[in-house]
Amino acid sequence: MSTAMEQVPEVPARLVFASGEWTEARARVIERSPAWRRSSALANLSLWLLIPLVFFIPPHIPWVLLVFFLGAYRAFNRFREQRTLVSLRGKCPKCGTEQEFSELGRMKYPHVVRCSNCQWDLRLEAPLAGAAS
Ligand SMILES: [Zn+2]
Incomplete structure (x- = not known):
């Protein structure tokens, strides 16, 4: 890279x-091309795949929310990274x-x-x- x-x-x-x-x-x-921004945003959304795993760490819900918003935030920033x-x-x-x-x-x-x-x-x-x- x-x-x-x-x-x-x-x-x-x-x-x-x-x-x-x-x-x-x-x-x-x-x-950055629109195609790069879309695929890069999707790659950052793949952070959501960790949600079922972090759910097992107490106190459960805060980790799920953290990973959810972190993935959404990173994806949003990539999507507007022209x-x-x-x-x-x-x-x-x-x-x-x-x-x-x-x-x-x-x-x-x-x-x-x-x-x-x-x-x-x-x-x-x-x-x-x-x-x-
Ligand atoms: Zn100066």
Whole structure:
């Protein structure tokens, strides 16, 4: 899985500070197809197969509810994961610190990352893969 992720090309992106200042960053983004989102959501729903097993652990019902909602939550997030951020590095537009950001995974709209040095929130703007850069 990690080798497949490293094959995702880096694209130019922008880190935008609230005042409008921005810097160029490098991001690796995977565009997710509706088919991937459906099958990935279903795979997470398979967590529900554990429900009959955890039911035997006292106090029974809380475990069943936990596994049920955990599976539903993970499946829901996968279903709305249209883009996955694999890596992001760049310079903070506020303090200029070059860094590797850790807020990866499902991209939110807007996707906000935090500078490890000045602790300000930065908005990530990444073009769609295949779009002219
Ligand atoms: Zn900073």
